Amino acid sequence: MLELSGLSKTYPNGVQALNGVNLSVPRGMFGLLGPNGAGKSSLMRTIATLQVPDSGGIRLDGVDVLADPVALRRTLGYLPQEFGAYPRTSPEVMLGHLATLKGIASSERKDLVEQLLVQTNLWDVRRKSIDTFSGGMKQRFGIAQALIGEPSLIIVDEPTAGLDPVERRRFHNLLTRISADVVVLLSTHIVEDVADLCPRMAIMGDGQILVEGEPGALIRKLSGRLWSKTVPLDEAPVLRRSLPVVSTRLVGGRMEIRAVAEEAPEGGLSAVEPTLEDVYFATLLGHGLSVELD
Numbered sequence: 001m002l003e004l005s006g007l008s009k010t011y012p013n014g015v016q017a018l019n020g021v022n023l024s025v026p027r028g029m030f031g032l033l034g035p036n037g038a039g040k041s042s043l044m045r046t047i048a049t050l051q052v053p054d055s056g057g058i059r060l061d062g063v064d065v066l067a068d069p070v071a072l073r074r075t076l077g078y079l080p081q082e083f084g085a086y087p088r089t090s091p092e093v094m095l096g097h098l099a100t101l102k103g104i105a106s107s108e109r110k111d112l113v114e115q116l117l118v119q120t121n122l123w124d125v126r127r128k129s130i131d132t133f134s135g136g137m138k139q140r141f142g143i144a145q146a147l148i149g150e151p152s153l154i155i156v157d158e159p160t161a162g163l164d165p166v167e168r169r170r171f172h173n174l175l176t177r178i179s180a181d182v183v184v185l186l187s188t189h190i191v192e193d194v195a196d197l198c199p200r201m202a203i204m205g206d207g208q209i210l211v212e213g214e215p216g217a218l219i220r221k222l223s224g225r226l227w228s229k230t231v232p233l234d235e236a237p238v239l240r241r242s243l244p245v246v247s248t249r250l251v252g253g254r255m256e257i258r259a260v261a262e263e264a265p266e267g268g269l270s271a272v273e274p275t276l277e278d279v280y281f282a283t284l285l286g287h288g289l290s291v292e293l294d
């Protein structure tokens with residue numbers, strides 16, 4: 001169990017990235033959803049002990065992470081939003097080097113590296129340069145390095161941004177396989193990643209946790225309160241000004257407008273079943289934040 005209590009962080013330029021974050025993350029996949037600028041990456045860096053919060057606490061399985069950051073690093077796997085590797089280096093060589101840095105005994109390194117290459121479907125390209133890899137292959141290598149040392153906490157920050165649908169699905173399957181016995185904290189602004197992968201989640205905005213729970217339960221709370229109408233494009237601006245609009249999208253050259261209200265709004269809107277994307281937009285709207293996906 002990962003437990004965060006009252007985490008706050010303000011950078012020297014005056015930007016408050018974290019504002020009293022409280023969160024309990026059980027074993028398995030946990031999704032942290034929010035727009036760019038919500039504070040997700042700042043929270044990931046703080047949990048990973050790459051920066052120190054101004055106040056608050058972090059505990060992993062009862063261990064005070066801020067008091068003993070080295071203990072956390074021994075059991076941490078971290079895939080940041082952007083990562084690099086030595087130029088013209090193969091995944092086989094790079095994983096062996098990283099295993100050495102993480103203190104894996106020389107007698108165990110060869111078997112470990114082979115296991116990770118097979119697990120992440122990189123065995124056939126184990127001697128090719130990482131520089132030549134596609135985005136999806138690089139992300140799979142990133143997970144391979146994060147798994148070194150049998151971590152009990154794995155942090156992945158925006159892992160599927162820029163991946164094509166096939167590589168995204170492969171990456172989802174890989175994350176699902178590794179999440180059974182560890183805490184996997186998935187930070188993303190892509191709603192589908194959380195909907196597909198996570199039995200529990202939280203929505204973050206403006207440096208705070210806005211809501212948390214099971215995706216299905218959060219969707220049910222919005223049921224009966226979501227209304228929709230599809231109109232010609234020239235009618236959409238007028239309707240938007242008169243309704244508590246959650247989101248809009250183009251459908252066949254027309255504009256679908258979705259609004260949240262306890263009763264059917266005027267204007268001929270019909271009740272629709274909500275999705276996790278609607279929950280996301282409605283949550284941000286309810287806290288006065290942008291409702292546009294980044």
